[in-house]
Amino acid sequence: MTKSILLVGVGGQGTILASKLLTTGLMEAGYDVKMSEIHGMSQRGGSVSSQVRYGDKVESPVIEIGGADILVSFEKMEALRWLEYLKIGGKIVVNNFQIKPVSLLSGKGEYSDKILDELKDKADTIIVDAAEKARELGNERVMNVILLGSTVKLMNLQEIDWDKIIEENVKSQFVEINKRALQAGMDLV
Amino acid sequence: MKKLLTGNEAIARGAYEAGVRYAAAYPGTPSTEILENITQYEEIKAEWAANEKVALESSIGASIAGARAIASMKHVGLNVASDPLMSFAYTGVTGGLVIVTADEPGQHSSQTEQDNRHFAPFAKIPMLEPSDSQESKDMVKIALEISEEFDTPVLLRTTTRVCHSKSIVDCYDREEVPIIEYKKNKQKYITVPAFAKILRVKVEERIEKLKEYSNNTPLNFIEWNDKKIGVISSGMCFNYAKEVFGESASYLKLGFTYPLPDEMIKEFASQVDKIYIIEENDPIIEERVKMLGFDCHGVDTFPPYGELTPDIIRKSVEGSTKPSLEYDKSMVVPRPPTLCAGCPHRGFFYELRKIIAKKNAVVVGDIGCYTLGMAEPYDGIDFTINMGSAYPAAHGAQSVFNMLEDNKRRVIAMQGDSTFFHTGISGLLSTVFNKGNTINVVLDNRATAMTGHQDNPGTGYTAEKDPTISLDIETLVRACGINNVISVNPNDLEAMRNAFNWALAIEDEPSVIITRWPCALKKFTKEDREEFEGLFSDKYEVEEEVCIGCKRCTKTGCPAIEFKTDINKSYIDYNQCVGCSVCYQVCPTGAIRKVVK
Numbered sequence A: 001m002t003k004s005i006l007l008v009g010v011g012g013q014g015t016i017l018a019s020k021l022l023t024t025g026l027m028e029a030g031y032d033v034k035m036s037e038i039h040g041m042s043q044r045g046g047s048v049s050s051q052v053r054y055g056d057k058v059e060s061p062v063i064e065i066g067g068a069d070i071l072v073s074f075e076k077m078e079a080l081r082w083l084e085y086l087k088i089g090g091k092i093v094v095n096n097f098q099i100k101p102v103s104l105l106s107g108k109g110e111y112s113d114k115i116l117d118e119l120k121d122k123a124d125t126i127i128v129d130a131a132e133k134a135r136e137l138g139n140e141r142v143m144n145v146i147l148l149g150s151t152v153k154l155m156n157l158q159e160i161d162w163d164k165i166i167e168e169n170v171k172s173q174f175v176e177i178n179k180r181a182l183q184a185g186m187d188l189v
Numbered sequence B: 001m002k003k004l005l006t007g008n009e010a011i012a013r014g015a016y017e018a019g020v021r022y023a024a025a026y027p028g029t030p031s032t033e034i035l036e037n038i039t040q041y042e043e044i045k046a047e048w049a050a051n052e053k054v055a056l057e058s059s060i061g062a063s064i065a066g067a068r069a070i071a072s073m074k075h076v077g078l079n080v081a082s083d084p085l086m087s088f089a090y091t092g093v094t095g096g097l098v099i100v101t102a103d104e105p106g107q108h109s110s111q112t113e114q115d116n117r118h119f120a121p122f123a124k125i126p127m128l129e130p131s132d133s134q135e136s137k138d139m140v141k142i143a144l145e146i147s148e149e150f151d152t153p154v155l156l157r158t159t160t161r162v163c164h165s166k167s168i169v170d171c172y173d174r175e176e177v178p179i180i181e182y183k184k185n186k187q188k189y190i191t192v193p194a195f196a197k198i199l200r201v202k203v204e205e206r207i208e209k210l211k212e213y214s215n216n217t218p219l220n221f222i223e224w225n226d227k228k229i230g231v232i233s234s235g236m237c238f239n240y241a242k243e244v245f246g247e248s249a250s251y252l253k254l255g256f257t258y259p260l261p262d263e264m265i266k267e268f269a270s271q272v273d274k275i276y277i278i279e280e281n282d283p284i285i286e287e288r289v290k291m292l293g294f295d296c297h298g299v300d301t302f303p304p305y306g307e308l309t310p311d312i313i314r315k316s317v318e319g320s321t322k323p324s325l326e327y328d329k330s331m332v333v334p335r336p337p338t339l340c341a342g343c344p345h346r347g348f349f350y351e352l353r354k355i356i357a358k359k360n361a362v363v364v365g366d367i368g369c370y371t372l373g374m375a376e377p378y379d380g381i382d383f384t385i386n387m388g389s390a391y392p393a394a395h396g397a398q399s400v401f402n403m404l405e406d407n408k409r410r411v412i413a414m415q416g417d418s419t420f421f422h423t424g425i426s427g428l429l430s431t432v433f434n435k436g437n438t439i440n441v442v443l444d445n446r447a448t449a450m451t452g453h454q455d456n457p458g459t460g461y462t463a464e465k466d467p468t469i470s471l472d473i474e475t476l477v478r479a480c481g482i483n484n485v486i487s488v489n490p491n492d493l494e495a496m497r498n499a500f501n502w503a504l505a506i507e508d509e510p511s512v513i514i515t516r517w518p519c520a521l522k523k524f525t526k527e528d529r530e531e532f533e534g535l536f537s538d539k540y541e542v543e544e545e546v547c548i549g550c551k552r553c554t555k556t557g558c559p560a561i562e563f564k565t566d567i568n569k570s571y572i573d574y575n576q577c578v579g580c581s582v583c584y585q586v587c588p589t590g591a592i593r594k595v596v597k
C-alpha cells in the first residue's frame, strides 16, 4: 500500500530539508519513494508543498485530492489551504504558528483566528507548538525537524535510524540540535 | 549505488556517466538545476551562456569538434535557440548532442504553456521523454547513442514534474568516451544552399530509419493487463495513468516519441476495446492514433491545457475526484510572491509609481523578479511579453505615441542585468540606430535572481565559480551609442527620483538608467562586499510613540512591515528587515529609525 505525506508551509520554513530527510530515511528503510516539489517562486514568500509517497511500488509522485494519509502543515493557514488533499479519515499535524500573507500586512483584512477550530472540526487534528519548542532548544529554525519528528511518530516510522540520516544530511554544527528537535517532535505527539 | 534524485539531478548524472564533456545552458524554471548539478562533475566543462541560442550554438561547436555535449533550457528558451536547432538538424553531429527542453504544463513559473514536442517533427529530429528520474538518467545516454548512430541532434523533453520530482536511481561510474578526431567536412557542416539541399534529402532518409528504430526500441513498450481499456501515454502522465487505472487497463508506454512507433500503436490499439490517450497539452499522440484509423479518447475527455494530475484524470474518467473534506475556504487568503524585504527593485518601483502618476508614462516590463512590480502597491508595469522585449517594445510604442499630435507620453522600459545580457543589448542597439527616445532602465541586482541567483556575464564568476571578467554595463551601454547614461543606488530614493527627472528631460534621444545594488538573497561575493558599503548590515524599527499611522511605509510593499490595525501603528519584523532604509526615507515623521546595536 502506498502512503502519502503532504508537507506544506511558506517559502523559507524548511519544508525542503524536512522532506529531504524524510525521503532519504524512507529510501534507506527499503521503500520505493517518490517526492514532488513545486518551488518556482517559493523564495518570494509563496505557499510551498512537498509531496512524499512511499510503499512497495509508487506510481505517481503527486498526491491526489483526498489522497494524503497525513497533512503536515508548518503554518496554520496553509493547513486549511491544502485540506482538500487530506484523505477522509486522515490526520492533520499543524504547527501553531502563523505567517501573515502580504495582502494582510498593510492592514486590509485580518488573519482569521478560527482556523484551528475549523481544522479540528473537520479532521483528527494534532496541534504542535513547534515554534515554542524550537526556541526552547535554542534555534527557531529547527521547527521543521520538530514537525518531522511528530510526523515520523504518527506514521509509525520510528524504526528508521533518523539520527544517522540527520548526521549524513545536515551540516555538522547543526547535527546535535536537529537530533534533539526530532526527538522533541516525537515526544510532542 | 542507489540515490534519490530529481529528474534534473538525474539528467546531470546521466551526462556525467555517458562521457559528456561540454554542457551549456541559460537558467529557466524548471531546467535550471541540470547545469547547476553538472558543475559538480569536473570532467564536464559547464557554462552559463548569455542566452539559450548561445548555449545551443556553443554545444554545437563542441559536438562538431568531436565531444559529447548537452544543452539545456526551459521550453521558451528553445524558441530563442530554434534558429541553430533547425540548421543543426540538417548537418548532424560528430560527438553526440542532446538538447533538453523542460516544458511547463500548468505554467507554474512561465509565460506560456507551449508544447515543445512540436519541435521534434518541426526540426525533424528524434525525441525522447522520460517518466521518472531513472529514465531521465538512462535516456541521456541512449539519446547520445542515437545522436551518434543516426547523425542527428536529439531532443530530450521533460516537464516540471519530471524535473522536480525525486525517485530512486541506480548510479554508476563514468564511462569515458574519447573525443572523435576532427576532420574538416565542408559538405556536411556548411549550410550553403548547394550543400543544404543534399543534407535536406538525408534528413528524410534519417526519419525513415528512425521510424524503424521507434518500432523496435525498448523505450516503447506494452504492458498487458485487462484489455477493456488501453492507455497510450508518455512522460509523467504514464505514472499518473497507472495511479488511476492500475491493472484495470493495459498500457502502451512511449519513451521514444518522435517519430512515433506506428506498428506498435497498431498492435496495441487493435487489441483493446477503449483507448485513452493521456498526454498533457496538445493532442499529438492522439492525432497520430486517429490518423492510423483508431477511435480514441483524448481532448474529448481530458482538458487540453494545464497539468494532467491524477485527480484531473480521475475526474475526467470517473466523474469525480476521490472523496475529500468540505470546509470553509473563506479564511484562506492567497500568498502571491512578492519582492523580498530589502529587494533593490523596491526603491525603483516606489519612485516609478509617482512618475507614472505625474507624467502619464507607459511602462514596459520584462521577465525577472521585477515583473512582480506589476502588482500593488507598485502597479508599475503596463505590458510584459517575453524575455528581452522591453526595450524594443518600448521603442515601437514610443514611435507610435510620437505620431500623435502634442504627444507628451513617454515610454519607460526595464530589464534586469541577466535579461540585458540575454537579448537586451540588441534591442537597445536597434533603438539607438533608429533614433528612438525611450527611457531604458537596467535593474542591475548583480544576479540572475528569479531563477535562483545564477551568475551572468556581469557577476564576475562563471557557473563553476571561477573568477572571470565582470562586464561593466555602463561601458557596454555607452559602446552601444547611448550618450545619456546614469548609474544610481536604487535604495537612495532621492537619487532614483532625480534620475527619472533627468531622463524625462531628455526628449529626443534614448537614455539609460542603471540601478546597481545586489539582490538581498544573493550570496555576496568578495567584490560585492567591497563595492557596496554596509551591505544589508543594519536593522530598522518603528518608534511607536512617533508613528502617526499614516501607512506611508506600507506603500513600499516591504513584507517586513506590518500595519497593526489594533493600535494603528506600523511594526517592523526584526528578523525579516535587512536594513535597506527605503521605509525610513518615506516616513514623514521620523518614526522609523536605525536600531542601535
Ligand SMILES: Cc1ncc(C[n+]2csc(CCOP(=O)(O)OP(=O)(O)O)c2C)c(N)n1
Pocket: B026, B027, B028, B029, B074, B076, B077, B080, B111, B367, B368, B369, B370, B387, B415, B416, B417, B418, B419, B420, B443, B445, B447, B448, B449, B450, B451
Ligand atoms: C527565454 C527565456 N529564458 C529564460 C527564462 C527564465 N527566466 C525568468 S526570469 C529570469 C531571470 C531574470 O534575471 P534578471 O533579468 O537579472 O532579473 P532579476 O530576476 O535578477 O530581477 C529567467 C532566466 C525566460 N522566462 N525566458
Ligand code: SF4
Pocket: A044, B338, B339, B340, B341, B342, B343, B344, B345, B369, B445, B449, B450, B519, B520, B521, B522
Ligand atoms: S530574490 Fe532578490 S531580486 Fe528577487 S525579489 Fe528577492 S531581493 Fe528582489
Ligand code: SF4
Pocket: B341, B342, B539, B540, B556, B558, B559, B560, B561, B572, B576, B577, B578, B579, B580, B581, B582, B583, B584
Ligand atoms: S529597512 Fe524598511 S523597507 Fe528595508 S527591509 Fe527593513 S523594513 Fe523593509
